[in-house]
Amino acid sequence: MKLVTKAKHESEDAIRQSTANESFLAQLSFYDPDASPEQDRKNIQHFFRTKFPGLPNLEFANGVYAMSKVIRENWVAIEEFPPYSPAIEEGDEEWDTIFANNKSYRDCFGGAAIGNRYPRWDAKAEKVETLEMAINTCRTTHGEKPLKYGKSKMLGLTAFIAFQSRGMMTNVVIPDDPKALAAYQSGKKFYFSRRGQLNLACYHCHFENAGKRVRANVLGPMLGQTSHWPAYRSKWGSMGSIHRRYKGCNKQVRAKPFTFQSEEYRNLQFFHTYMSNGIPMNGPGARF
Structure with missing residues (x-):
């Protein structure tokens, strides 16, 4: 009986979280499930250009290093003898x-x-x-x-x-194919959906709070975020892929991570990277 009760409670929790997610998504002005990928890209790039008006579009490839003089100086010093x-x-x-x-x-x-x-x-x-x-x-x-x-x-x-590929513009193509568009929409929904015990979405850190500090770290903007992978992270002491970073983010909000190259992460990367079309590639990267 305990197993049945536990399963019932877990099912009810999942339904509540799903309902809360749909309510949250409905409040986001630029989350439109019917928007085309190109409409999304234009809206989201406009959001970040407005949020950071003094930042040239191409500088988004450098992430947080484009936002702080001190952090940029540290990065330039690391690039003298890059760990990657x-x-x-x-x-x-x-x-x-x-x-x-x-x-x-x-x-x-x-x-x-x-x-x-x-x-x-x-x-x-x-x-x-x-x-x-x-x-x-x-x-x-x-x-x-x-x-x-x-x-x-x-x-x-x-x-x-x-x-x-450094210096080449990100140029991900999403064909006018129902299944390709469904994969894109799946990745978009993942990005904007709350998850884990902390009930946070990727959006909360990399849209709302982009450029702000969490302890010693500056939160990078979503735009340009896919341009520098794979990357050497000081926290890891090694190289890692963008899927390793996705797994780490899931763990940080206390959500169960998916496996490398899972459908969930591939669809997320499809959406995530398309949003940076027109931003130059700048990998591999060095991050803290």
Whole structure:
């Protein structure tokens, strides 16, 4: 009986949270479930240009480092000997690897400056494909084992590709396909939905409170947030992907995180990155 009672209570809690979420979403002036991706992008970029009127659009690629002179000086000092350099070197070496069938990553991608167009909609598979997934598809197509997500080889490759893509404008394409648009809308709803014991959405930190401090940290704006991954974070003492950051955010609000490359995080990244179309790539990054 205790198990039945517990399940009933958990079900009721889920319904209450879902109802509260719908009420919260309805209050947001720029959350429109019927808006097109381009309408969303224009509205959200206008919001941030209005919130930070003195900040040039291209500077959003630098996140919090564009908002504080002291923080920027610290960042510039770190960039003298960037902690992500070993990852780039490892990725450069891996990029030149010849597979057992005498093919390489070049046979799949051509050049390495491709980071600005991921994630993308895979029409054949009918799902969002991240750069990490594309790398593993390349490997398995040519008879190689897939790399583990979140591990050094994959992070090295994505760091190298990010470095080769620096300065290119984010250019994620969302086709006029019902399933692609549904994935986009799913990611958008994730971003603006409250979750966890703290009942917070991504929105609360990176829209309402962007530029403000939480303890010693300055909260970065959503615009440009996807431009610098993968990144070396001092807190981690290592490189990490944007999905690692999503997992960390979920944990911080005491919500259960999803797995690397889960549908939830891929759809979130699809929406999140599209909002920064027109912002230059600036990865890999160094963050505190």
